[in-house]
Amino acid sequence: MFTTWYDMDRTFSAIDEFRRRLDRLFDEGAEPQTVSGYGDFPRTNLYDNGESLVLKAELPGLGDKDVNLALHHNVLTLSGERRTVAPEGYSVHRRERTPVRFSRSFTLPVDVDGTKVTASMKNGILSVMLPKTPAALPKPISIKVE
Amino acid sequence: MNDTKNITKTEEKNIENLRRLAVVAPPVDIFENEDELLLVTDLPGVDTKNLNVSLDSDVLMLEGRRELEPEICRSRTEFCSIEYKRSFTMPRGIDQDKIKADLKNGVLRLHLPKAAELKPRQIAISGD
Numbered sequence: 711m712f713t714t715w716y717d718m719d720r721t722f723s724a725i726d727e728f729r730r731r732l733d734r735l736f737d738e739g740a741e742p743q744t745v746s747g748y749g750d751f752p753r754t755n756l757y758d759n760g761e762s763l764v765l766k767a768e769l770p771g772l773g774d775k776d777v778n779l780a781l782h783h784n785v786l787t788l789s790g791e792r793r794t795v796a797p798e799g800y801s802v803h804r805r806e807r808t809p810v811r812f813s814r815s816f817t818l819p820v821d822v823d824g825t826k827v828t829a830s831m832k833n834g835i836l837s838v839m840l841p842k843t844p845a846a847l848p849k850p851i852s853i854k855v856e
Numbered sequence: 857m858n859d860t861k862n863i864t865k866t867e868e869k870n871i872e873n874l875r876r877l878a879v880v881a882p883p884v885d886i887f888e889n890e891d892e893l894l895l896v897t898d899l900p901g902v903d904t905k906n907l908n909v910s911l912d913s914d915v916l917m918l919e920g921r922r923e924l925e926p927e928i929c930r931s932r933t934e935f936c937s938i939e940y941k942r943s944f945t946m947p948r949g950i951d952q953d954k955i956k957a958d959l960k961n962g963v964l965r966l967h968l969p970k971a972a973e974l975k976p977r978q979i980a981i982s983g984d
Contacts, residue, residue: 750934753934753935754934754935755933755934755935755936766924766935768900768901768935768962769900769962770898770899770900770961770962770963771898771961771962771963772961773961794885794896796885796887797887797894799889800887800888800889800894801887801888801889802885802886802887803886803887803888803893804884804885804886805885806883806884806885807883807884807885807896807897807898831961833900833901833902833903833922833961833962834898834899834900834901834961834962834963835900835901835962
């Protein structure tokens with residue numbers, strides 16, 4: 711009937727521990743462990759190296775026929791299918807690499823020259839170079855000293 | 857006595873140069889036919905000099921790392937430098953000297969041939 715301070719404290723510390731675990735689960739700094747859902751595949755990095763925009767994507771095992779890149783105005787779309795076929799004559803013990811059909815679009819922050827886009831694949835990482843149009847390049851501003 | 861067998865060749869690495877990276881177990885597919893077990897795993901960005909596949913008694917260990925230039929990981933990052941690590945206990949009956957590994961386009965294929973005793977065979981019946 712009468713709860714002692716000790717009992718209440720124990721209940722609160724259990725809740726605190728639960729909250730701490732949830733925080734860790736949603737920690738922004740944690741490295742993403744697995745790919746979940748269609749929206750996340752493939753993992754990509756989009757960055758600006760001054761003269762061009764560069765898109766890098768993790769696409770192990772995919773060849774140029776399995777991936778499509780399309781640029782429409784300022785939207786770059788990366789799509790394709792990752793088929794993981796069991797080789798002929800083998801039975802399957804374990805399947806963790808699931809087949810996935812993906813399509814991700816990126817709205818580019820600056821204008822790029824569609825005719826000068828190049829893409830290459832190395833070690834399963836796709837690199838797309840999107841050179842900026844001359845108008846989009848950073849311009850130096852001169853400072854007049856009085 | 858060192859029991860570890862290296863299946864791939866690795867160069868000496870300077871310990872000071874190795875950064876501690878996040879470690880992740882890569883997803884793996886395991887297949888089997890009558891001659892071998894086949895392990896297929898995705899290791900995007902890892903090339904042969906950063907991959908180490910070794911066998912210590914019955915444990916097969918894969919360790920691979922990829923280092924990306926810092927400018928790639930600066931903004932809008934979903935993947936960066938990482939270490940892939942996973943180990944497997946070998947079933948008995950694998951011919952450990954004939955294990956082959958090949959890394960292409962970021963996909964590692966490990967061929968684990970079965971020792972002759974484990975392959976299916978016909979048993980001759982003597983009698984009438």
